[in-house]
Structures are given as C-alpha cells and as structure tokens.
Amino acid sequence: LVASTTMLLAYAQNGHIEESKKVFEGMPGRDVISWNAMLATFSGAGSLEEMERVFAGMPEPDLVSWTTLLAAYAQSGITIAAKKTFDAMPQLNLVAWNSLLSAYGKGGQIENARSTFEEMPERDLISWNSILGACAQIGHTKEANVVFAEMPRRDLISWTTMLVGYTQQENLAAANRVFQKMPQHDLVSCTTVLAANARNGHLEKSKHLFDQMPQRDVVSWNVLLTMYGEHELADEAKKIFKDMPYHSLASWNSLLSAHLVEGDFYSASQLFSQMPLKD
C-alpha cells in the first residue's frame, strides 16, 4: 500500500495523471493516505471536478483531505469555494487557517487576509509569510515592510517575498538592495532578482546574472527566454529554447508569444501545433 501510494505520486510528479489514476484504481486496498494522495494529484493538475469526485467517494476524509480541497480552490482562484470549504470543515488546525489566509492572498483580498490573520488562534512562520505575500502581491510594499519588520522570525521565503514585491512594483533598485541584504541566496531568490532585471529591460546584466548563477533550472531559463521575447528578439529566444535542457508549459507559451510579438504568425502557428499536451 505504501509502495503504490509512492508510485501514484511519482507518476503525478511527472504529469502522468492517467497513470496515477490507474495505480489508484488497481490498489489492493485504500487508506486515508492513498485517498489523499489521489486528491492531491488532481488538485495539482487543476482537475477540480475529478478531485471533488474522489473526495465525495472518501469514507473518512480527514484534515489533510479538507485542506487539500481548500488549497486546490485557492490555487484555481476560486476564493469563495475555498472559504466555503473552510466553513464546512468539521475541525480546524493551523494548516487550515494558513490555507484560508493564503487563499485570500492569492485572490488579492487583502482585507479578508488581514482579518483571517488576526482571527487565527495561533500563527507560525507560514502564516507570517502568507500575510507578507498578500501585501507584496498587490504592490503594498509599505505594508509589506511593516509586516516584515514585525515578524518574529524570517526565512529565505520571507526575503524572497519582499524581493517579488519590489519586482512587481518595477522597483529594480529596491529589489537589488534586498537581494544584497538577504542573509543567503538560493535558486529561487537568484531567479527572482534575474526576473527583476529582465523585466526592466537590462538584457546584458540579466544575461550576466544568468551566467553567474550557481544553478539554473527551467524557470531561470524561462526568465531569459521571456525577456528576449518581450524585446522582440525572437531569434535569441529560439536559441534559448533550443539550449535549455528541458521545457515546461511556460517555455512553450513564452516562445509562442515571442513569435506573436514580432507578428510572425506563421512560426507561431507552427510552434503551436508542435506543443505537447504535457511536456
């Protein structure tokens, strides 16, 4: 049972949802963990209806099941459904509160996020990071700064969240300052500061940052690809696309819009027909 749950999730990780489903259906028995793994798989794939069907078939959904649902609605931007799920939960824990808080943050409902944050019986670093993200996401950098100063503890995520806030404000100077001030860097923070520079049209600097990065992943490559596309350098974008070790949906979308920006509808439609359903 443990082995098949692991296998189910391994397929899901690689986007092979159909295989995950087959594993689930062929399981010798099911416990709440394998049910929840199936839920999480559909949640991650954005297959809300299938997820709901699985949930409805569960003999005994637990807190994990409920919060998986809640998070799935949040992810899809259906904040009302997330709140309804929260209200329907037989018990609550910190994860449930955090999930609701994050749902409001993702939905840009800062007031609801704030009142949830005040109302929750306890808060951990995830709660603080979530309210910080809610402020940063809608460009309230002043409020984000207040939260950041008030936080009892900060981690790399807190710092990167601030970085994202300034990036979205197109405040490159502040973004670079935060980046230099943070105690550590990782792949995500490096990619974020790269994106900040790329968005502001600093092509050379961005290329340099990219080359200097200790590690790169598909997102870092995508940032560069998107940057060239937005500056009508479709040939450069195409080169990046060829050079990158693997592609995500975002890579395809970015190259597609690179062609569209240049008005190259022929290349765009050709590329479109080459897009895999799952890459």
Added chain:
RNA sequence: AGUAUUGGCUC
C-alpha cells in the same frame, strides 16, 4: 509517516 498550508518564469 507514503498524503495537506507560504517565495521565482508563461497562462
């Protein structure tokens, strides 16, 4: 614990 909640690219 084999499952759920917070940060980066496109949508």
